[in-house]
Amino acid sequence: MEKVNLREKLSSFSTHWDPKIVGELNGQHVKLVKFHGEFVWHRHETEDELFLVLHGCFDMQLRDRVVPVAEGEFIIVPRGVEHRPVAAEEVHIMLFEPAGTLNTGNVRNERTYEATRA
Amino acid sequence: MEKVNLREKLSSFSTHWDPKIVGELNGQHVKLVKFHGEFVWHRHETEDELFLVLHGCFDMQLRDRVVPVAEGEFIIVPRGVEHRPVAAEEVHIMLFEPAGTLNTGNVRNERTYEATRA
Helix, strand or coil: CCCEEHHHHHCCCCCCCCCEEEEEECCEEEEEEEEEEECCCECCCCCCEEEEEEECEEEEEECCCEEEEECCEEEEECCCCCEEEEEEEEEEEEEEEECCCCCCCCCCCCCCCCCEEC | CCCEEHHHHHCCCCCCCCCEEEEEECCEEEEEEEEEEECCCECCCCCCEEEEEEECEEEEEECCCEEEEECCEEEEECCCCCEEEEEEEEEEEEEEEECCCCCCCCCCCCCCCCCEEC
16 A cells, blocks of 8 residues: 555656556546547446546537636546547646546547556 | 536535545545544445545554655555544545445544535
8 A cells, every 4th residue: 555646657657648547446446647639529338437637727528518627626527428628738637437447438549548557 | 517626615614524525426426525633543344445635744544654645645545454544734635435435434433424515
């Protein structure tokens, strides 16, 4: 049981849209990820997903509106809801979601990454 | 689906050791709590518990050692492991744990609070 320093883990990678696992509990993963630019529209059939902004800000695009999420804020996207994160500048995010959640959800393309440990 | 601002939620209560639910996903709760002073030794039989420090720092006392946890760090205490948080000064924490987790785990005393929504 070791503590995890977010800044240290964030400095260990520089890729975008490529979540890194930094913790596991109760069948859930804690991940860190950096966003920059536009992601792909997708949904997760069986997983709710929490996005907590650590540095920066981004827009969570939903089919009917856009929710801007800033540092110190989080949003939970329920299972089944289509979403697309868009970040005009680099943003650092902590994710909470079930172990095994795929970053692109129901879509598989060149943006799909299996999460690895930071 | 609304975003949650941590600072706003933290300013809505001033009690200590009294976790407030600010989010729910995948059967898990996201809670905010303020620690100050010494808590009670306890364990959770079936729940792993994540403590992320938002402001301040605290010591996670374990039976064989102490882990100091500072702002921007988290620690996951696995189920079954006795622990006692101690905070010399007020510290603000985000908790991530299964819905229904009791703050005092296997102990019920005057420090026991059923979590309510912030």
